[in-house]
Amino acid sequence: MTTAPTRARSTSTSATVRPGRKVRVGVDATRQVKVTNVGSADLKITNASTSAPFSNTSTFPIGNALAIESDAANGPVSVALTGTGVEPAIDVGVSTIDFGLQRVGLTSQTRTVILTNTGTSALTVSAVGVSPPFVVTSQTSFVIQPSEAAPVDLTFTPTAEGVVTGSLTITHDAAGTSATVMITGTGTVAEIDASPTMLAFGEIRVNTSSPSQPLTVRNLGLAPLAITSLTAPTGFVISGQLPISVLPNAAVTFEVTFTPTTSGVIADTISIVTAAGTAGVTLTATAVASALTADLTTLELGDVRIGEASAARTVVVTNTTSAAISIGSATTSDPQFVLDPPPPRTAIAAGETATFAMRFVPTIAGAATGQIDLVLADETAIELTVVVSGRGLDLTPSCSDSV
Numbered sequence: 001m002t003t004a005p006t007r008a009r010s011t012s013t014s015a016t017v018r019p020g021r022k023v024r025v026g027v028d029a030t031r032q033v034k035v036t037n038v039g040s041a042d043l044k045i046t047n048a049s050t051s052a053p054f055s056n057t058s059t060f061p062i063g064n065a066l067a068i069e070s071d072a073a074n075g076p077v078s079v080a081l082t083g084t085g086v087e088p089a090i091d092v093g094v095s096t097i098d099f100g101l102q103r104v105g106l107t108s109q110t111r112t113v114i115l116t117n118t119g120t121s122a123l124t125v126s127a128v129g130v131s132p133p134f135v136v137t138s139q140t141s142f143v144i145q146p147s148e149a150a151p152v153d154l155t156f157t158p159t160a161e162g163v164v165t166g167s168l169t170i171t172h173d174a175a176g177t178s179a180t181v182m183i184t185g186t187g188t189v190a191e192i193d194a195s196p197t198m199l200a201f202g203e204i205r206v207n208t209s210s211p212s213q214p215l216t217v218r219n220l221g222l223a224p225l226a227i228t229s230l231t232a233p234t235g236f237v238i239s240g241q242l243p244i245s246v247l248p249n250a251a252v253t254f255e256v257t258f259t260p261t262t263s264g265v266i267a268d269t270i271s272i273v274t275a276a277g278t279a280g281v282t283l284t285a286t287a288v289a290s291a292l293t294a295d296l297t298t299l300e301l302g303d304v305r306i307g308e309a310s311a312a313r314t315v316v317v318t319n320t321t322s323a324a325i326s327i328g329s330a331t332t333s334d335p336q337f338v339l340d341p342p343p344p345r346t347a348i349a350a351g352e353t354a355t356f357a358m359r360f361v362p363t364i365a366g367a368a369t370g371q372i373d374l375v376l377a378d379e380t381a382i383e384l385t386v387v388v389s390g391r392g393l394d395l396t397p398s399c400s401d402s403v
Helices: none
Strands: 010-012 022-024 035-037 045-049 061-070 077-086 096-103 111-117 123-130 134-136 142-144 149-156 162-172 179-188 192-195 198-205 213-219 225-231 236-239 244-246 251-258 264-274 277-288 292-294 298-305 313-319 327-332 337-339 353-360 366-376 384-393
Touching: 096 111, 096 149, 111 123, 111 142, 123 134, 123 149, 134 162, 142 149, 149 162, 149 179, 192 264, 192 277, 198 213, 198 251, 213 225, 213 244, 244 251, 292 384, 298 313, 298 353, 327 337, 337 366, 353 384
Parallel strands: 022 077, 096 179, 198 277, 298 384
Antiparallel strands: 010 035, 045 061, 061 077, 111 149, 123 142, 123 162, 134 149, 162 179, 192 213, 213 251, 225 244, 225 264, 236 251, 264 277, 292 313, 313 353, 327 366, 337 353, 366 384
Protein backbone atom coordinates (compact mmCIF):
# COMPACT_ATOMS: atom_id res chain seq x y z
CA MET A 1 0.00 0.00 0.00
CA THR A 2 1.46 3.24 -1.06
CA THR A 3 0.96 6.33 1.07
CA ALA A 4 0.40 9.60 -0.75
CA PRO A 5 2.95 12.27 0.04
CA THR A 6 1.86 14.90 2.54
CA ARG A 7 0.74 18.08 0.74
CA ALA A 8 2.31 21.28 1.86
CA ARG A 9 0.24 23.78 3.76
CA SER A 10 1.00 27.50 3.63
CA THR A 11 -0.07 30.69 5.29
CA SER A 12 1.16 34.19 5.27
CA THR A 13 1.60 36.83 7.86
CA SER A 14 -0.99 39.54 7.91
CA ALA A 15 1.12 42.27 6.36
CA THR A 16 -0.12 45.60 4.97
CA VAL A 17 1.30 48.94 4.03
CA ARG A 18 0.77 51.03 7.15
CA PRO A 19 -2.57 52.82 7.13
CA GLY A 20 -2.16 56.49 6.32
CA ARG A 21 1.40 56.22 5.02
CA LYS A 22 2.00 58.95 2.45
CA VAL A 23 4.17 58.47 -0.61
CA ARG A 24 5.15 61.25 -2.99
CA VAL A 25 3.55 60.87 -6.41
CA GLY A 26 6.09 59.47 -8.84
CA VAL A 27 8.31 58.08 -6.06
CA ASP A 28 8.46 54.31 -5.34
CA ALA A 29 7.92 53.09 -1.77
CA THR A 30 8.80 49.45 -0.98
CA ARG A 31 7.34 47.23 1.74
CA GLN A 32 8.03 43.48 2.24
CA VAL A 33 5.43 40.74 2.71
CA LYS A 34 6.75 37.65 4.46
CA VAL A 35 5.31 34.27 3.37
CA THR A 36 5.86 31.33 5.76
CA ASN A 37 5.53 27.66 4.81
CA VAL A 38 3.91 25.99 7.79
CA GLY A 39 3.45 22.67 5.98
CA SER A 40 5.71 19.58 5.78
CA ALA A 41 6.67 19.82 2.12
CA ASP A 42 8.22 22.37 -0.07
CA LEU A 43 5.98 25.26 -1.00
CA LYS A 44 6.06 26.48 -4.55
CA ILE A 45 4.85 30.08 -5.11
CA THR A 46 3.68 30.30 -8.64
CA ASN A 47 2.60 33.95 -8.84
CA ALA A 48 2.25 37.15 -6.80
CA SER A 49 0.26 40.00 -8.30
CA THR A 50 -2.06 42.93 -7.78
CA SER A 51 -4.92 43.95 -9.98
CA ALA A 52 -3.23 47.32 -10.56
CA PRO A 53 0.27 48.58 -10.00
CA PHE A 54 0.70 50.26 -6.66
CA SER A 55 3.07 52.87 -8.11
CA ASN A 56 0.09 54.93 -9.17
CA THR A 57 -0.06 58.63 -9.97
CA SER A 58 -3.15 59.46 -7.96
CA THR A 59 -2.98 61.83 -5.01
CA PHE A 60 -5.98 60.14 -3.37
CA PRO A 61 -5.77 57.19 -0.94
CA ILE A 62 -5.91 53.87 -2.77
CA GLY A 63 -6.56 50.30 -1.77
CA ASN A 64 -5.50 47.05 -3.39
CA ALA A 65 -4.60 43.49 -2.59
CA LEU A 66 -1.56 41.29 -3.17
CA ALA A 67 -2.60 37.82 -4.40
CA ILE A 68 -0.05 35.10 -3.69
CA GLU A 69 -0.62 31.94 -5.70
CA SER A 70 1.04 28.65 -4.75
CA ASP A 71 0.56 24.88 -4.70
CA ALA A 72 -0.54 25.00 -1.08
CA ALA A 73 -3.81 23.30 -0.13
CA ASN A 74 -5.28 26.49 1.28
CA GLY A 75 -5.04 28.14 -2.13
CA PRO A 76 -4.19 31.74 -2.95
CA VAL A 77 -3.50 34.06 -0.05
CA SER A 78 -4.53 37.73 -0.23
CA VAL A 79 -2.71 40.58 1.56
CA ALA A 80 -4.45 43.95 1.82
CA LEU A 81 -2.44 46.93 0.60
CA THR A 82 -3.21 50.62 1.41
CA GLY A 83 -1.38 53.91 0.94
CA THR A 84 -1.84 57.58 0.02
CA GLY A 85 -0.18 59.29 -2.89
CA VAL A 86 0.74 62.92 -2.06
CA GLU A 87 2.26 65.84 -4.00
CA PRO A 88 2.70 69.63 -3.58
CA ALA A 89 0.76 72.22 -5.54
CA ILE A 90 1.53 75.92 -5.88
CA ASP A 91 -0.89 78.84 -5.96
CA VAL A 92 0.71 82.21 -6.84
CA GLY A 93 -2.45 84.23 -6.26
CA VAL A 94 -1.86 86.86 -8.96
CA SER A 95 -0.91 86.82 -12.60
CA THR A 96 0.27 90.44 -12.94
CA ILE A 97 1.70 93.24 -10.78
CA ASP A 98 1.63 96.90 -11.83
CA PHE A 99 3.88 99.27 -9.88
CA GLY A 100 2.28 102.25 -11.59
CA LEU A 101 4.18 105.54 -11.83
CA GLN A 102 7.56 105.66 -10.12
CA ARG A 103 10.16 108.44 -10.14
CA VAL A 104 13.33 107.57 -12.06
CA GLY A 105 16.17 106.73 -9.67
CA LEU A 106 13.90 106.22 -6.65
CA THR A 107 12.79 102.86 -5.25
CA SER A 108 9.10 102.06 -5.06
CA GLN A 109 7.23 100.72 -2.09
CA THR A 110 7.39 96.94 -1.67
CA ARG A 111 4.84 94.79 -3.47
CA THR A 112 4.29 91.24 -2.23
CA VAL A 113 3.32 88.01 -4.00
CA ILE A 114 1.97 85.30 -1.68
CA LEU A 115 2.88 81.71 -2.59
CA THR A 116 0.57 79.07 -1.11
CA ASN A 117 1.09 75.32 -1.04
CA THR A 118 -2.35 73.89 -1.81
CA GLY A 119 -1.02 70.33 -2.13
CA THR A 120 -0.52 67.49 0.33
CA SER A 121 3.27 67.41 0.67
CA ALA A 122 6.04 69.95 1.21
CA LEU A 123 6.65 72.36 -1.66
CA THR A 124 10.26 73.26 -2.39
CA VAL A 125 10.90 76.61 -4.09
CA SER A 126 14.43 76.38 -5.37
CA ALA A 127 14.75 79.79 -7.03
CA VAL A 128 12.91 83.10 -7.42
CA GLY A 129 14.16 85.36 -10.17
CA VAL A 130 13.07 88.66 -11.70
CA SER A 131 14.28 90.84 -14.55
CA PRO A 132 15.72 94.29 -13.71
CA PRO A 133 14.94 97.02 -12.81
CA PHE A 134 12.62 94.92 -10.63
CA VAL A 135 14.31 93.36 -7.60
CA VAL A 136 13.37 90.51 -5.25
CA THR A 137 14.13 91.67 -1.71
CA SER A 138 13.03 88.55 0.17
CA GLN A 139 14.51 85.03 0.29
CA THR A 140 14.70 83.21 -3.02
CA SER A 141 14.70 79.55 -1.90
CA PHE A 142 12.56 77.98 0.79
CA VAL A 143 10.15 75.15 1.67
CA ILE A 144 6.41 75.62 2.16
CA GLN A 145 4.49 73.01 4.11
CA PRO A 146 0.98 71.97 3.00
CA SER A 147 -1.69 74.68 3.55
CA GLU A 148 0.99 77.22 4.45
CA ALA A 149 2.24 80.28 2.55
CA ALA A 150 5.37 82.36 2.02
CA PRO A 151 5.84 85.93 0.75
CA VAL A 152 7.96 87.10 -2.17
CA ASP A 153 8.75 90.83 -1.91
CA LEU A 154 9.52 93.01 -4.95
CA THR A 155 10.58 96.61 -5.58
CA PHE A 156 10.89 98.75 -8.70
CA THR A 157 13.68 101.28 -9.31
CA PRO A 158 13.35 102.68 -12.84
CA THR A 159 16.48 103.96 -14.55
CA ALA A 160 14.76 105.76 -17.42
CA GLU A 161 11.45 107.35 -18.26
CA GLY A 162 8.81 105.11 -19.82
CA VAL A 163 7.00 101.79 -19.42
CA VAL A 164 9.01 98.79 -18.20
CA THR A 165 7.84 95.17 -18.36
CA GLY A 166 9.38 92.10 -16.78
CA SER A 167 8.52 88.77 -15.20
CA LEU A 168 8.85 87.04 -11.86
CA THR A 169 9.83 83.37 -12.28
CA ILE A 170 9.32 80.88 -9.45
CA THR A 171 11.09 77.53 -9.83
CA HIS A 172 9.47 74.78 -7.74
CA ASP A 173 9.05 70.99 -7.50
CA ALA A 174 5.27 70.88 -7.94
CA ALA A 175 3.70 69.52 -11.09
CA GLY A 176 3.94 71.67 -14.18
CA THR A 177 6.43 74.29 -15.24
CA SER A 178 7.80 77.24 -13.31
CA ALA A 179 5.22 79.76 -12.13
CA THR A 180 5.40 83.21 -13.77
CA VAL A 181 3.98 86.61 -12.79
CA MET A 182 4.09 89.46 -15.29
CA ILE A 183 5.34 92.81 -13.89
CA THR A 184 4.94 96.33 -15.24
CA GLY A 185 5.86 99.81 -14.07
CA THR A 186 6.39 103.27 -15.50
CA GLY A 187 9.46 105.40 -14.86
CA THR A 188 8.66 109.10 -14.63
CA VAL A 189 10.70 112.28 -14.57
CA ALA A 190 9.22 115.35 -12.90
CA GLU A 191 10.03 118.20 -15.25
CA ILE A 192 9.98 121.57 -13.48
CA ASP A 193 9.26 124.74 -15.41
CA ALA A 194 9.70 127.99 -13.47
CA SER A 195 8.43 131.17 -15.07
CA PRO A 196 9.91 133.69 -15.31
CA THR A 197 13.45 132.42 -15.03
CA MET A 198 14.56 135.78 -13.60
CA LEU A 199 12.88 138.27 -11.27
CA ALA A 200 14.30 141.81 -11.61
CA PHE A 201 13.22 144.22 -8.87
CA GLY A 202 15.27 147.22 -9.93
CA GLU A 203 16.05 149.88 -7.32
CA ILE A 204 14.25 149.57 -4.00
CA ARG A 205 14.74 151.98 -1.13
CA VAL A 206 16.02 150.52 2.13
CA ASN A 207 13.22 149.69 4.56
CA THR A 208 10.55 149.89 1.87
CA SER A 209 8.82 147.00 0.13
CA SER A 210 8.76 146.40 -3.59
CA PRO A 211 5.59 145.52 -5.48
CA SER A 212 5.13 141.75 -5.49
CA GLN A 213 6.11 139.72 -8.54
CA PRO A 214 4.55 136.34 -9.48
CA LEU A 215 6.63 133.18 -9.76
CA THR A 216 4.85 130.25 -11.44
CA VAL A 217 6.06 126.64 -11.11
CA ARG A 218 4.59 124.14 -13.59
CA ASN A 219 4.88 120.34 -13.54
CA LEU A 220 5.65 119.07 -17.06
CA GLY A 221 6.22 115.47 -15.96
CA LEU A 222 3.94 112.44 -15.76
CA ALA A 223 3.77 112.16 -11.97
CA PRO A 224 2.73 114.57 -9.20
CA LEU A 225 5.47 117.01 -8.21
CA ALA A 226 5.92 117.60 -4.47
CA ILE A 227 7.31 121.10 -3.78
CA THR A 228 8.67 121.10 -0.24
CA SER A 229 10.17 124.59 0.05
CA LEU A 230 11.27 127.77 -1.71
CA THR A 231 14.35 129.43 -0.28
CA ALA A 232 15.45 132.99 -1.00
CA PRO A 233 18.17 135.36 0.24
CA THR A 234 17.60 137.82 3.09
CA GLY A 235 15.12 140.56 2.26
CA PHE A 236 13.02 138.50 -0.15
CA VAL A 237 9.70 137.13 1.04
CA ILE A 238 7.79 134.37 -0.77
CA SER A 239 4.09 133.93 -0.09
CA GLY A 240 2.13 130.81 -1.03
CA GLN A 241 1.14 127.38 0.26
CA LEU A 242 3.99 125.03 1.14
CA PRO A 243 4.50 122.14 0.96
CA ILE A 244 2.27 121.46 -2.02
CA SER A 245 1.81 118.70 -4.60
CA VAL A 246 1.39 119.82 -8.21
CA LEU A 247 -0.37 117.42 -10.58
CA PRO A 248 1.01 116.71 -14.09
CA ASN A 249 0.46 119.66 -16.45
CA ALA A 250 -0.72 121.81 -13.54
CA ALA A 251 0.95 124.88 -12.03
CA VAL A 252 1.13 126.85 -8.79
CA THR A 253 1.95 130.56 -8.40
CA PHE A 254 3.87 132.25 -5.59
CA GLU A 255 4.31 135.97 -4.89
CA VAL A 256 7.77 137.42 -4.22
CA THR A 257 8.51 140.80 -2.60
CA PHE A 258 11.77 142.52 -1.69
CA THR A 259 12.24 144.61 1.47
CA PRO A 260 15.91 145.51 1.86
CA THR A 261 17.33 146.55 5.20
CA THR A 262 20.75 147.57 3.90
CA SER A 263 21.91 149.11 0.65
CA GLY A 264 23.72 147.12 -2.02
CA VAL A 265 23.38 145.15 -5.25
CA ILE A 266 21.63 141.78 -5.06
CA ALA A 267 22.34 138.96 -7.53
CA ASP A 268 21.13 135.69 -6.10
CA THR A 269 18.76 132.75 -6.63
CA ILE A 270 15.46 131.41 -5.39
CA SER A 271 15.79 127.64 -4.91
CA ILE A 272 12.69 125.57 -5.64
CA VAL A 273 13.14 122.35 -3.65
CA THR A 274 11.09 119.33 -4.80
CA ALA A 275 11.10 115.59 -4.26
CA ALA A 276 12.58 115.24 -7.76
CA GLY A 277 15.37 117.79 -7.33
CA THR A 278 16.00 121.52 -7.11
CA ALA A 279 15.39 124.27 -9.67
CA GLY A 280 16.53 127.88 -9.51
CA VAL A 281 15.20 131.32 -10.45
CA THR A 282 17.60 134.27 -10.73
CA LEU A 283 17.02 137.35 -8.56
CA THR A 284 18.39 140.85 -9.24
CA ALA A 285 17.77 144.01 -7.24
CA THR A 286 19.53 147.11 -6.00
CA ALA A 287 18.83 148.29 -2.48
CA VAL A 288 19.49 152.02 -2.23
CA ALA A 289 19.74 154.13 0.88
CA SER A 290 16.74 156.33 1.61
CA ALA A 291 17.03 159.77 0.09
CA LEU A 292 15.07 161.23 2.99
CA THR A 293 15.40 160.79 6.71
CA ALA A 294 13.11 162.28 9.36
CA ASP A 295 13.81 163.43 12.89
CA LEU A 296 10.52 161.77 13.92
CA THR A 297 9.07 158.65 12.36
CA THR A 298 6.19 158.35 14.87
CA LEU A 299 3.93 161.16 16.11
CA GLU A 300 1.49 160.95 19.03
CA LEU A 301 -0.95 163.87 18.71
CA GLY A 302 -2.79 163.21 21.95
CA ASP A 303 -6.45 163.52 22.98
CA VAL A 304 -8.53 165.95 20.93
CA ARG A 305 -12.24 166.78 21.10
CA ILE A 306 -14.27 165.82 18.07
CA GLY A 307 -14.34 168.68 15.57
CA GLU A 308 -11.34 170.44 17.05
CA ALA A 309 -7.70 170.35 15.86
CA SER A 310 -4.65 169.34 17.82
CA ALA A 311 -1.57 171.49 18.08
CA ALA A 312 0.70 171.16 15.05
CA ARG A 313 3.67 168.80 15.33
CA THR A 314 6.59 169.53 13.05
CA VAL A 315 8.65 166.91 11.22
CA VAL A 316 12.07 167.77 9.81
CA VAL A 317 13.26 165.77 6.77
CA THR A 318 16.82 165.75 5.46
CA ASN A 319 18.13 165.12 1.95
CA THR A 320 20.83 162.46 2.45
CA THR A 321 21.89 162.31 -1.21
CA SER A 322 24.56 164.26 -3.06
CA ALA A 323 22.06 165.99 -5.37
CA ALA A 324 18.94 168.10 -4.98
CA ILE A 325 15.63 166.22 -4.66
CA SER A 326 11.98 167.22 -4.52
CA ILE A 327 9.02 165.71 -2.68
CA GLY A 328 6.41 164.83 -5.28
CA SER A 329 3.52 163.87 -3.00
CA ALA A 330 2.55 163.46 0.64
CA THR A 331 -0.56 161.41 1.43
CA THR A 332 -2.35 160.41 4.61
CA SER A 333 -4.05 157.06 5.17
CA ASP A 334 -6.70 158.63 7.46
CA PRO A 335 -8.32 162.01 6.69
CA GLN A 336 -8.44 162.79 10.42
CA PHE A 337 -4.69 163.45 10.14
CA VAL A 338 -4.06 166.67 8.27
CA LEU A 339 -0.83 168.02 6.78
CA ASP A 340 -0.67 171.65 7.97
CA PRO A 341 1.46 172.80 6.30
CA PRO A 342 2.42 170.02 3.82
CA PRO A 343 6.01 169.41 2.72
CA PRO A 344 7.31 171.99 0.24
CA ARG A 345 7.35 170.99 -3.43
CA THR A 346 10.53 172.96 -4.04
CA ALA A 347 13.90 171.32 -4.43
CA ILE A 348 15.79 170.35 -1.29
CA ALA A 349 19.51 170.81 -1.80
CA ALA A 350 21.96 168.03 -0.92
CA GLY A 351 22.31 167.83 2.85
CA GLU A 352 19.58 170.40 3.43
CA THR A 353 16.28 170.05 5.30
CA ALA A 354 12.61 170.80 4.87
CA THR A 355 9.72 170.78 7.31
CA PHE A 356 6.04 169.92 7.40
CA ALA A 357 3.54 169.71 10.24
CA MET A 358 0.70 167.38 11.27
CA ARG A 359 -2.58 168.04 13.04
CA PHE A 360 -5.21 165.65 14.32
CA VAL A 361 -8.81 166.65 13.62
CA PRO A 362 -11.00 163.79 14.89
CA THR A 363 -14.44 163.22 13.48
CA ILE A 364 -15.31 160.20 15.63
CA ALA A 365 -14.54 159.20 19.17
CA GLY A 366 -11.85 156.65 19.88
CA ALA A 367 -8.24 155.86 19.07
CA ALA A 368 -7.00 156.48 15.53
CA THR A 369 -3.78 155.46 13.79
CA GLY A 370 -2.53 156.37 10.34
CA GLN A 371 0.56 157.10 8.31
CA ILE A 372 2.01 159.80 6.12
CA ASP A 373 3.75 158.54 2.97
CA LEU A 374 6.24 160.75 1.13
CA VAL A 375 7.08 160.02 -2.51
CA LEU A 376 9.85 161.81 -4.42
CA ALA A 377 9.09 163.65 -7.62
CA ASP A 378 9.13 161.46 -10.73
CA GLU A 379 9.05 158.27 -8.61
CA THR A 380 6.32 155.90 -7.49
CA ALA A 381 7.89 154.08 -4.56
CA ILE A 382 7.28 155.38 -1.05
CA GLU A 383 10.41 157.14 0.14
CA LEU A 384 9.54 157.83 3.76
CA THR A 385 6.71 156.89 6.14
CA VAL A 386 5.74 158.64 9.38
CA VAL A 387 3.28 156.86 11.66
CA VAL A 388 0.74 159.10 13.43
CA SER A 389 -1.82 158.44 16.19
CA GLY A 390 -4.33 160.22 18.38
CA ARG A 391 -7.64 159.80 20.20
CA GLY A 392 -10.91 161.56 19.54
CA LEU A 393 -12.96 162.63 22.58
CA ASP A 394 -16.74 163.08 22.64
CA LEU A 395 -17.40 165.61 25.40
CA THR A 396 -20.99 166.39 24.45
CA PRO A 397 -23.06 166.62 27.70
CA SER A 398 -25.60 163.85 28.08
CA CYS A 399 -29.26 164.75 28.68
CA SER A 400 -31.45 163.15 31.32
CA ASP A 401 -35.07 163.61 32.45
CA SER A 402 -35.56 165.71 35.59
CA VAL A 403 -38.56 166.02 37.91
